Amino acid sequence: MAREKRRQELYVTVPSLFRCPISMDLMNSPVSLCTGVTYDRSSIEKWLALGHNTCPATMQTLLSTHTTPNLTLRRLIQLWLSHADVTQASPTSCISKQQAAEIVVAGEFDADSLEKVIGFLTASKENLNFFVAQSSAAVSKLVEVFANSDQIRICELIVEILDLISPENGVAERLADLILQSGDGGDCLSSLAMVLQKGNIKSKVKSAKILEMIAVIKPQSHRKIAEKPGLLYELYILSTVEIDTSAVEASLSALIAISTTRLVKKELIRFGTVRTIGEILSGSDYSAPVRGVVEKALAMLETIATCTEGRGAICEDGKCVVEIVKRLMKCSGVATEHGITVLWSVCCLARDRVAQEKVRLVNGLTKVLLVMQSDCSANAKQMCGELVKVLGAKNSKSNLAPYETRTTHITPY
Structure with missing residues (x-):
């Protein structure tokens, strides 16, 4: 026994x-x-x-x-x-269930004990399930320590643990509630802002994912997150990290989830998000890891373009409109539809003549026609039809001027 x-x-x-x-x-x-x-x-x-x-x-x-x-x-x-000995493990690489439970119950987390918990959780799915079974106590303890700690290493390790357990059944909702309720003697959102500012790139990405999770689960949290000093700005700064595409994608995903109010969109515009996205689009290739970044960048522009200030900023930027046209049908169907929506917003909704001319100069009319004949959504086809009318209106010398949306063939460019 x-x-x-x-x-x-x-x-x-x-x-x-x-x-x-x-x-x-x-x-x-x-x-x-x-x-x-x-x-x-x-x-x-x-x-x-x-x-x-x-x-x-x-x-x-x-x-x-x-x-x-x-x-x-x-x-x-x-x-x-x-070659592996399946009955033994290095005592320094993993701890037992009993030891993990004792660490959680004690609630006196230091860097050593947190690293042991991470080793325990990553060792097997069984360990993760065991830990989550005690989620009511474990998550509460972790969030309490996280909210009150000013030690960056402790906060980084707790963020890693929270990221590991959050996908498990019921944990995300519980975690979101605890983070938003913290405030008496500590503040989790401030701790997340600190990790985004001072943490390593791995912990910054996980912090962004946690914020996205909260924003998706608790839509009422968007204003609270946006109003936390420094938090929105640090998320934006993470999107400028050129050496790590995972960081840029995580940042943009979180910002998209949070940006549901005009106030947040205006703040992001003030930070320079439109300019940053223009740089992302102009510098990105089409390799698999970068496609996700391009999709998120165009989705962020689509979100910003839903307000007047956003459409104005996109029209004023020298790169955005041109780079959007270049990305049409070059990345993915999702990215193309985001791009079409942004172009429709500035060329048809805002009726910005400068933006319209930029699109024409980079062969945008032909590309829009190609998108319209692709396997895109009905909404995208409708926006393409309206773009064709607007972009072709002053192109009387072109044989594309009288184009009708019922056309079934277009010569590829």
Whole structure:
């Protein structure tokens, strides 16, 4: 009996490369998506069966749901298993369930104990489930320490733990409530702002994801998040990190989720978000990791373009309109529809002549025609039709001037 109890408390730390990004368990049959990310076959097939058309790890829209067996990784896993001792684990790499529970109950978190908890959570899906089963006590303790700590390392580690447990059933809602309710003697939003300002890039990305999660679950939180001193600005600054596309994408995703009021949009415009997005679009290539950034950048512009000040800022910027036209049908269908919406906002809704002329000068009319004949949504086709009328109105010398929306063929440019 004692031997069995001891066996249950010992774990092998599975290399992160061998764990499925969805289940966090060792992959039995690793397969890769078109994005290059590898998952366990059973996990990704369940994800796709639910109707998802995105890569779970990167949230990129999938051009194809076909999976390819990753034979090299499978051989590496088999080789590792043949040499791994599955009954023992290094005492420094993982702790037992009892030790994890004791750390949570004590609630006296220091860097060492938090690192042990992270090692415990990442060791296996079973460990994560065990920890989440105590979520009522564990999450409350973690949020309390996070709200009251002024030590950046402690806050970074807690952010990592919260990011690990938040996808589990019911934890995100509980976590959002606790973070928004904090304030007596501590403030979680201020701690998140501190991590965004002083933390390492990994913890900044996780902080942005937590803020996005809160904004999605609790729409009433948007004003509170936006009004927290420094928080919105630090999120914007994260979008300017050129060396890390994951940071830019996480920042833009969070800003899109928060930017539901005109006040927030005006503040982002004041920071220089339109200019920053213009630089992102002009500097991005079309590789898989960058596609997500381009999609989010255009979605952010679409959000900003819903207010008068936003449309004005886009029209005044020297790069945005031109770069949007260049991105049409070059990245993804989602990005193209975001781009069409922005162009419609400035050329048709705002009737800005400068923007209209910029679109014409970069062959925008032809590209809009091509988009209209692609497999885009009905709303996008309608906006394309209105753009054609506006852009072709002063192009009397062009044979495209009398174009009708019923046309069925356009010569590619």
